Amino acid sequence: MLEVPVLVLSLLLGLVYFRFLGNRASHGRAALKAAPVLLLAVYAAIAGGPTWLVMALFLGALGDLCLAYDGARAFIAGLVSFLLSHIAYVALFWPMAEPSLILGEAWRIGSAAALAILVPALILVLWRPAGPLAMPVAIYGLVIGAMGFTALSVADAAIFVGAALFLSSDTALAAEKFLVGAAATPGRLLRNFVWATYYSAQLVFTLAVAGLPSA
Numbered sequence: 001m002l003e004v005p006v007l008v009l010s011l012l013l014g015l016v017y018f019r020f021l022g023n024r025a026s027h028g029r030a031a032l033k034a035a036p037v038l039l040l041a042v043y044a045a046i047a048g049g050p051t052w053l054v055m056a057l058f059l060g061a062l063g064d065l066c067l068a069y070d071g072a073r074a075f076i077a078g079l080v081s082f083l084l085s086h087i088a089y090v091a092l093f094w095p096m097a098e099p100s101l102i103l104g105e106a107w108r109i110g111s112a113a114a115l116a117i118l119v120p121a122l123i124l125v126l127w128r129p130a131g132p133l134a135m136p137v138a139i140y141g142l143v144i145g146a147m148g149f150t151a152l153s154v155a156d157a158a159i160f161v162g163a164a165l166f167l168s169s170d171t172a173l174a175a176e177k178f179l180v181g182a183a184a185t186p187g188r189l190l191r192n193f194v195w196a197t198y199y200s201a202q203l204v205f206t207l208a209v210a211g212l213p214s215a
């Protein structure tokens with residue numbers, strides 16, 4: 001019976017956070033940023049979702065908490081949290097994966113080709129602007145690319161929708177941090193896009209794997 005209020009609260013806080021996207025770093029803002037996905041982890045646990053899903057969501061919430069603060073150390077901590085989260089998602093999707101599916105449908109073939117081109121291209125584009133963070137960013141890019149390919153080989157197309165949203169969010173986040181700058185007008189627009197696609201990705205993964213609330 002708790003699934004519905006927990007999910008609704010997660011959705012509400014996810015929407016409320018748009019209001020605070022441009023605010024300065026603070027403990028309150030960090031807590032608000034982490035809460036929506038942490039509640040998704042609680043929802044997944046209550047709904048009897050797999051441990052890997054709960055772990056991936058919890059690590060995502062931890063990454064949100066870290067990235068709510070400024071500075072290289074907070075960024076690295078967030079990067080590591082999300083890298084581990086994507087590894088947990090790979091572990092979650094791997095038993096469901098059927099690699100032959102990728103060659104079975106045109107949209108999967110096209111998506112696989114796009115991933116194979118865009119992930120290395122993004123790493124190359126970010127290499128110089130990322131400076132000393134270039135190697136961690138490159139490793140992260142390879143891991144999230146692996147998560148995308150694993151999701152693409154799962155029969156349920158919703159899983160890849162979640163992965164595509166996650167990839168879109170992280171691409172926009174990288175552009176904001178290393179190419180555009182958070183203070184510029186495009187940076188402010190990107191922040192909204194990053195949060196919308198990121199939270200949507202986590203929500204899609206949660207509902208696709210743990211299921212909708214029981215009646």
